[in-house]
Amino acid sequence: MREGKERMIMQTASMTALELGRKIRQREISAAEAVEASLAQIEAAEPSLNCFVTVDGEGARAKAEKIQKAIDDGTLTGPLAGVPVGIKDNMCTEGLLTTCSSKILYNFKPTYTAEAVLNLERAGAIIVGKTNMDEFAMGSTTETSAFGVTRNPWNTEHVPGGSSGGSCAAVAAGEVPYALGSDTGGSIRQPSSFCGVTGLKPTYGTVSRYGLIAYGSSLDQIGPIAKDVSDCAAILETIASYDRKDSTSVKRTDCDFTSALVDDVKGLKIGIPSDYLAAGLDEEVKTAILKAADVLKSKGAQVEEFDLSLVEYAIPAYYVIASAEASSNLSRFDGVKYGYRAEQYEGLHSMYKRSRSEGFGEEVKRRIMLGSFVLSSGYYDAYYLKALRTKALIKQAFDRAFEKYDVILGPAAPTTAPKLGESLADPIKMYLGDIYTISVNLAGLPGMTVPCGMDSKGLPVGVQLIGDCFQEKKIIRAAYAYEQGRGPWELPAAMRFARAAGGGEKDGPKTSAGQTGGNETNCAGKADEHVSAAAGKGGI
């Protein structure tokens, strides 16, 4: 019995969602066994990683029984039926705690489920838990969570990135075969790069935002995080839908994303923005990115550098727009209808203010205040409208680029994952780390990160592929072809925790062997360089 379970955990921890789904359809593994394996892996990994805010073992087990019946009677035939999934804790799940990793929602059990999650459930997905994140998705490290930091499975002294750090780390650790994340300024693509997993942010409007707790509504998109490109395509195909309940939902008829899983990039035109390779980019990251470009070139793609322009202006424009929208969106948290209410107050306004001041963390308050300021009369034109005009220019720059190129290739972040505690002390420095991802959100484009190498510290690097609006298929094709050329990508943490979960090791090791110590100054040094490079242009 025990040996069987051990084998099962070892098997499932390394499987992609589609592989697991296939085994479930072929009755080699039951939905219940898949859930048990996931829960065992979670139990082994969570003490060292903290990827989840909530694990719902009971709910998942009950659901597995129902799903298995539906598979057995032929009602559920899809590729994700019976496969466990982790959902970022900013997507509403009926009856299941949804906190946005904030004290202000510490007890919030939604009375409805987000449309994207419903789409997954209709396809037979089994939610095993809600993943940790930066509070209200504001952050790049998953350190601003009110429920503790999440650690990077490749080396637990490092952050997993953010804000979808819990989702990415959970996939990298084999706790779930796939997860949903959300991306407002890079929150799927950057942590995917830091955790060595594959993540996709769709074109704005492709996946319904109904039930996604809003941060920057004009930028937010839900997307898949998984072990490979095929999974991402299949998951996106499942969650994409037109939804009347989301006023910016787009009616698309081209959501057969798996049809783009073709190993052929002959003649595909790929541009690398020269600015993306300029000062501030870690040399090891640059080497890995250019090697990925070479793989695509060797398969027949035309790759060249070009001048995208305006790259550094995306960050200030983004922080004005995102903070403005956040200040408006987060005004709903007032301690009246749900969530945290302060215990001591004098009158209604004092109750609002105290509930919010005690309920929100520092980074969230910082952005609410900045947002309130840039929207206030007297500053609205100078800051908010100026940022929207900059956004228009950035969109035009991408439009020009996509007249010449099918896909834009670059890094997802200037460095590999920084150490815990290195980022939060200096917010602007942290914001600068978003330089390669943020403009994609401003322009509404689809973007994807695929693992492409390692640095000398043993931390993964991801290559980012960006497409024009509605051109997911082009980046999926390029990503798939690259993946075939790159070869298999191992997730050592997943196997390590599986051995621990199966009883082979008593405890999940705190850090992966041979990856700690030495070479520790590298990261901080590079980050400093990056700030001074940007300061030269922008004048901090």
Next chain:
Amino acid sequence: MANIISDETMEYVGILAKLELSDEQKEQAKKDMARMLDYIDMLNELDTSGVEPMSHVFPVNNVFREDEVTNGDERETILKNAPAKKDGSFMVPKTVE
């Protein structure tokens, strides 16, 4: 540092943001915001005259529909997460004397 946030501005932002800060937090917030605005001022290098502010990436038009009720009485559901409730309503501190 070009931008200096005055106490009055900070007070006003606190009112707009519905946040209550200690004196120490206010000082920190003033510094943080000034530094962020200095950084954001980089946008002034760009000539945006004649550029329309872009709020949506795609052309978005208002979509009309018939005003028909599609949901039922959800009072119980809606009150489920209320921090305080009374007689089927949310309970808040007294607002009128």
